[in-house]
Amino acid sequence: MVRNTTLGSRTFDIANIAILGLLLISCLYPLWYTFCVSISDKSAANAGLVTIYPIGFSLTPYKEIINDRLFFNAFWISIQRTVLGTSFSLLMTVLMAYPLARPKKDFKMRNTFMWILVFCMLFNGGLIPWYLTIQNYHLINTIWALVLGGGVPVFDVILIMNFFRNLPKELNEAAVVDGAGPWSILFRVYIPCSIPVLAAVALFLSVYHWNEFFSGLVLMNTSDKYPLQTYIQQLVVNIPVGTNLTPEQYKKLSELSNRTLNSAKVFIAMVPMLIVYPFLQRYFVSGIMLGAVKE
Amino acid sequence: MMRKLGHQKHYYLMLLPGMVWLVMFSIVPMFGILMAFQNYNPGAGLFKSQWVGLDNFKYMFQLNDSKTVITNTFIIAVGKIVLNLLIPLIFAILLNEIRSMRYKKLVQTVVYLPHFLSWVILSTIVIGIFGYYGVVNTVAGMFGFDSKLFMADSGIFRQLLIGTDVWKEFGYNSIIYLAALTGINLNLYEAAAIDGANRWQLIRHVTLPALTTTVVLLGVLSLGNVLNAGFDQVYNLYNPLVYSTGDILDTWVYRLGLQNLQYSLATAAGLFKSVISFVLIFISYRLAYRYADYTVF
Numbered sequence: 001m002v003r004n005t006t007l008g009s010r011t012f013d014i015a016n017i018a019i020l021g022l023l024l025i026s027c028l029y030p031l032w033y034t035f036c037v038s039i040s041d042k043s044a045a046n047a048g049l050v051t052i053y054p055i056g057f058s059l060t061p062y063k064e065i066i067n068d069r070l071f072f073n074a075f076w077i078s079i080q081r082t083v084l085g086t087s088f089s090l091l092m093t094v095l096m097a098y099p100l101a102r103p104k105k106d107f108k109m110r111n112t113f114m115w116i117l118v119f120c121m122l123f124n125g126g127l128i129p130w131y132l133t134i135q136n137y138h139l140i141n142t143i144w145a146l147v148l149g150g151g152v153p154v155f156d157v158i159l160i161m162n163f164f165r166n167l168p169k170e171l172n173e174a175a176v177v178d179g180a181g182p183w184s185i186l187f188r189v190y191i192p193c194s195i196p197v198l199a200a201v202a203l204f205l206s207v208y209h210w211n212e213f214f215s216g217l218v219l220m221n222t223s224d225k226y227p228l229q230t231y232i233q234q235l236v237v238n239i240p241v242g243t244n245l246t247p248e249q250y251k252k253l254s255e256l257s258n259r260t261l262n263s264a265k266v267f268i269a270m271v272p273m274l275i276v277y278p279f280l281q282r283y284f285v286s287g288i289m290l291g292a293v294k295e
Numbered sequence: 296m297m298r299k300l301g302h303q304k305h306y307y308l309m310l311l312p313g314m315v316w317l318v319m320f321s322i323v324p325m326f327g328i329l330m331a332f333q334n335y336n337p338g339a340g341l342f343k344s345q346w347v348g349l350d351n352f353k354y355m356f357q358l359n360d361s362k363t364v365i366t367n368t369f370i371i372a373v374g375k376i377v378l379n380l381l382i383p384l385i386f387a388i389l390l391n392e393i394r395s396m397r398y399k400k401l402v403q404t405v406v407y408l409p410h411f412l413s414w415v416i417l418s419t420i421v422i423g424i425f426g427y428y429g430v431v432n433t434v435a436g437m438f439g440f441d442s443k444l445f446m447a448d449s450g451i452f453r454q455l456l457i458g459t460d461v462w463k464e465f466g467y468n469s470i471i472y473l474a475a476l477t478g479i480n481l482n483l484y485e486a487a488a489i490d491g492a493n494r495w496q497l498i499r500h501v502t503l504p505a506l507t508t509t510v511v512l513l514g515v516l517s518l519g520n521v522l523n524a525g526f527d528q529v530y531n532l533y534n535p536l537v538y539s540t541g542d543i544l545d546t547w548v549y550r551l552g553l554q555n556l557q558y559s560l561a562t563a564a565g566l567f568k569s570v571i572s573f574v575l576i577f578i579s580y581r582l583a584y585r586y587a588d589y590t591v592f
Binding site for chain 1: 302322323390393406409527552562565568572
């Protein structure tokens with residue numbers, strides 16, 4: 001690029017570096033703040049004295065968490081749900097994407113199925129019918145409600161389908177000439193050719209399962225069945241739904257919350273995401289682009 | 296040819312598990328929509344409940360809540376759509392002007408992060424920062440201001456929702472613009488610079504035109520979101536004190552249906568949202584196809 005060294009241009013460069021630096025801090029500071037509150041002295045944290053560094057030092061919240069059976073239980077449910085849910089959805093997705101990637105002359109019903117899928121993606125019955133259906137299947141209070149809930153992510157099916165369609169046709173033809181059937185073409189040719197895309201989709205599915213709290217809240221009746229996000233949500237949003245709340249009462253409620261302990265829990269809940277994040281980063285650029293650009 | 300037709304039954308077999316799932320978890324619930332036209336009684340079920348025509352809808356629109364909720368949903372969603380298009384655009388352009396590759400990479404890595412954290416986590420942090428004993432009040436106190444209950448102030452709640460949402464997503468949303476920017480031929484900048492263009496003119500006449508198609512396409516595709524104000528975020532941040540400006544369709548449906556057990560009314564409100572969103576998405580896809588040659592499948 002051309003070096004432009006006028007005064008105006010250099011001022012712009014410095015201002016630009018500063019603006020982006022501020023944005024960078026705005027994204028890091030909240031995480032740092034949470035960590036600081038979690039290890040600060042309890043009274044200092046509750047009085048709101050913590051700003052940019054911990055005040056006092058105490059590991060009490062972390063010790064309390066180690067003895068919190070419900071927290072670890074919720075953590076474990078989240079792990080199970082993420083592993084099972086991601087594998088299930090990924091398998092469904094790949095199995096649907098391959099036949100739908102066939103041209104219409106090879107698979108006559110392709111467009112019919114495609115329309116059903118797109119309709120299911122764009123329209124839904126809403127919260128109450130969804131809840132009553134799951135209840136009818138007797139899945140309430142089981143981990144399967146959480147695992148199957150993610151089910152078939154139609155958007156990902158379309159994404160992988162588009163990727164399959166852009167693979168060279170010769171791959172398919174050569175395999176057919178060699179006598180391979182659809183299953184071996186899918187598992188021995190197409191899947192090995194699509195590992196990076198499948199990894200990206202798997203990572204996004206697992207982020208979804210790890211972060212999702214709502215089905216845990218609605219479909220689980222007891223707190224020992226909650227996934228981690230629902231567990232945390234319950235600690236923080238404990239404001240009564242009554243309509244006559246006054247600002248004074250709201251202030252009282254915020255005084256009651258145990259800020260150091262809650263911050264410690266939130267911080268631990270973030271750790272798995274922070275660990276996966278560097279791996280995610282390799283994939284999400286290609287992931288988002290796949291969704292955006294088509295032939 | 297025979298062999299190819301023989302493949303078809305395998306194709307059906309591959310689609311089978313996914314289709315079973317779609318029927319069970321997506322299509323069967325769609326029949327539940329009928330509840331919106333009934334006075335649904337869980338004991339009697341869908342077949343024996345009394346039919347009431349459009350009464351639920353009439354009742355819903357008579358409620359003051361429905362007007363508040365629809366207005367709030369619309370304002371919050373449109374605010375988010377517009378700012379989530381523009382702020383990432385500005386950010387991408389600024390980032391594109393950074394010359395140090397390492398600084399660029401560092402900024403990118405950090406600003407993408409909030410997108411991957413859930414609203415449960417982030418709202419705890421937001422409440423920690425804007426709450427009565429949060430940093431904002433602490434710092435304001437140092438300058439002699441009184442502490443305020445930001446989270447319970449209906450006057451600023453929408454701004455808070457839109458602001459924090461933009462903060463969470465601006466980095467991630469900029470990825471698509473940055474990808475479009477890598478497609479610019481660097482010779483264009485050089486030629487323009489030789490012709491005497493300054494920094495601002497380079498941005499205005501080379502960088503921006505490369506992004507217009509993307510902005511327009513994203514804008515059109517977000518049309519389907521004008522009733523999606525973001526349940527996860529609102530649910531985790533709101534409280535009864537800010538219902539007047541912060542309660543949205545999705546949270547209202549949740550409270551009506553699963554807390555007050557008014558199944559029919561909640562289904563009607565949900566259906567109202569689903570139908571409008573469906574029509575808008577359909578229109579947006581047609582527009583995107585006609586003007587940008589974009590197809591979903």
